[in-house]
Amino acid sequence: MALNYIWIAFFLIAFVVALVKLVFFADYVVFQQMLTATFDMAKTGFEISLGLTGVLTLWMGIMKIGEKGGIVAILSRIIGPFFEKIFPELGKNHPAYGAISMNIAANMLNLDNAATPMGLQAMKEMQESNPKKDTASNAQIMFMVLNTSGLTVIPVSIMVYRAQLGAVNPTDIFIPLLIATFFSTLAGLISVSIYQRINLFNKVILSWLGGLSAFVVGLIWYFSTLGQEQIERISGVASSVIIFTLIVSFILLALHKKQNVYEAFIEGAKDGFKVAIKIIPYLVAILVAIGVFRASGAMDYLVGGIGSIVAWFGFNTDFVDALPTALMKPLSGSGARGMMIDAMNTHGADSFVGRLASVFQGSTDTTFYVLAVYFGSVGIKRTRHALACGLIADFAGILAAIFVAYLFFH
Numbered sequence: 001m002a003l004n005y006i007w008i009a010f011f012l013i014a015f016v017v018a019l020v021k022l023v024f025f026a027d028y029v030v031f032q033q034m035l036t037a038t039f040d041m042a043k044t045g046f047e048i049s050l051g052l053t054g055v056l057t058l059w060m061g062i063m064k065i066g067e068k069g070g071i072v073a074i075l076s077r078i079i080g081p082f083f084e085k086i087f088p089e090l091g092k093n094h095p096a097y098g099a100i101s102m103n104i105a106a107n108m109l110n111l112d113n114a115a116t117p118m119g120l121q122a123m124k125e126m127q128e129s130n131p132k133k134d135t136a137s138n139a140q141i142m143f144m145v146l147n148t149s150g151l152t153v154i155p156v157s158i159m160v161y162r163a164q165l166g167a168v169n170p171t172d173i174f175i176p177l178l179i180a181t182f183f184s185t186l187a188g189l190i191s192v193s194i195y196q197r198i199n200l201f202n203k204v205i206l207s208w209l210g211g212l213s214a215f216v217v218g219l220i221w222y223f224s225t226l227g228q229e230q231i232e233r234i235s236g237v238a239s240s241v242i243i244f245t246l247i248v249s250f251i252l253l254a255l256h257k258k259q260n261v262y263e264a265f266i267e268g269a270k271d272g273f274k275v276a277i278k279i280i281p282y283l284v285a286i287l288v289a290i291g292v293f294r295a296s297g298a299m300d301y302l303v304g305g306i307g308s309i310v311a312w313f314g315f316n317t318d319f320v321d322a323l324p325t326a327l328m329k330p331l332s333g334s335g336a337r338g339m340m341i342d343a344m345n346t347h348g349a350d351s352f353v354g355r356l357a358s359v360f361q362g363s364t365d366t367t368f369y370v371l372a373v374y375f376g377s378v379g380i381k382r383t384r385h386a387l388a389c390g391l392i393a394d395f396a397g398i399l400a401a402i403f404v405a406y407l408f409f410h
Contacts, residue, residue: 006328006335010289014296021297034295041291045284048341049276051164057272059156062247064268065261069253075105082208086189086198087139096125100143108153119147120377127378135382136375138196142189144374144386149188149393150365152181154246158362161341167349172232173358174239175219176404180363182216184397191389223407231408279334286338294342299324318410319402321347322356326398329360330367330391337361356405363397 018034021027080101090096099122106115122143130137136144155177162170186209193200200209223231254261293299307320322343329336343357367390375383 006332007285007289010293013298014292017298017301018296030296034292037291037295038288041287042284044345045287046280048161048164049280049283052160052279053273053276055160055163056157056276057269059160060272060275061265061267061269062250063156064271065254065259065264066246066250067268068259068261068264069250069255069257071105071250071253073102073105074253075101075108077101079104081204085202085204086142086193088198089137090126090129090139094125094129096122096129096139099125103143104146104151107147108151116373119143119374123374123378127380132382133378134380136380136384136386140375140380141384141386141389142192142196144371145188145192145389145393146185147374148365148367148370148390149185150181150363150397151185152177152362154243155362157337158340158358161337162344162349162354162358165341165344165349165354167344167354169236169240170349171239171243172236173355173362174243175235176355176401176408177359177362179216179219179404180359180397180401182212183400184364184393186213187396188389188393191392192385195385195389220404220407235408282334283338283341286334287341290338290342294346316406318352319356319405321353322360322405325357326360326401329364330394331369333366333369336366352405352409355409356401359401359405360398363401364394367391367394 014034018027018030021030080097083097083100083104084090084092087094087097087100099118103115103118103122106118123140126137126140126143127133130140155174158173158177159170162173189209190200192198200206223235226234251261254264290299303320303323306323307317310317310320325336325339325343328339340357340361344351344354347353349355367387371383371386371390375381375386
């Protein structure tokens with residue numbers, strides 16, 4: 001529903017801005033530019049979607065190999081003890097734990113097709129032990145916020161778009177994105193724990209959060225001691241090595257499970273082809289709306305206004321052109337994707353803005369969409385502190401993305 005209003009607003013605001021420019025500033029070409037933008041962006045949306053087919057097919061195939069090899073189940077066993085501590089009201093051995101662990105693990109691997117059904121199943125099982133059926137329980141809120149914080153280990157879709165739009169090294173956003181999404185998830189977890197009075201000083205929770213935080217802080221410290229060229233080179237090499245190592249690990253796990261690796265790849269690849277074709281109308285729709293919004297001058301006014309405020313406070317404004325992606329992300333995943341593509345098209349996939357928009361896209365999830373789908377699936381109307389904590393996670397992800405982008409790419 002949110003995307004419906006956003007899409008309409010793009011056209012209406014563009015029309016009003018263009019009308020003002022025509023009547024008061026004698027801009028006789030603005031409507032022609034807007035009309036041209038509709039055709040250009042429709043063509044761009046189709047070409048991007050078509051070009052995505054090969055790369056998306058490849059990655060969906062690889063992810064299916066990992067799934068068949070049992071990587072999701074392995075991650076579930078590893079993170080299971082941690083989840084038992086942050087969902088105290090569920091107690092031990094609750095039937096929802098399996099689905100919760102599988103959902104989070106699938107999200108970390110960017111397996112959306114597997115994550116959503118598991119998430120809905122987890123929400124259903126938690127609802128059965130929820131005493132107030134129209135009100136979100138503590139466990140359901142924690143689960144929703146962990147989902148919307150967008151913890152991702154392998155940002156497949158973002159790397160695919162970067163490859164299609166000409167990035168020299170599409171994986172160079174891997175480490176910055178990992179850091180940004182960690183802080184988003186950490187902020188969401190802490191905010192919910194404060195609301196629910198969960199003891200974060202439990203030794204299991206402390207060992208997990210302490211270990212991960214120490215690793216991320218160490219990573220930031222290490223890269224802060226390097227020059228810009230060294231950062232880009234080491235980050236690029238490390239990202240590529242890590243991701244290729246994961247691919248080989250998926251293959252070896254599948255072999256160990258006596259799976260037909262080739263057939264698993266083909267099965268996943270077929271899904272990739274279907275996804276690439278399926279997104280054409282969605283991508284064309286949002287890119288046309290953004291194109292009209294930009295051609296009218298409304299985008300320039302929006303970004304310029306934000307830039308002026310940032311400059312007034314004395315901050316560097318290079319990040320401002322990527323902000324539309326960050327502002328759109330809590331409302332609409334496809335809208336934010338369109339903003340990210342627009343940023344890379346306009347400024348270049350390997351530009352600071354293009355890379356930052358990519359990190360924004362992967363640092364959090366679509367808060368309003370996740371809240372509506374997960375709570376709506378079990379008839380919950382009173383969401384309590386879920387939205388507030390979700391938006392706190394979003395804000396932390398945005399700040400972290402800006403910080404790591406300046407550290408790695410500026």
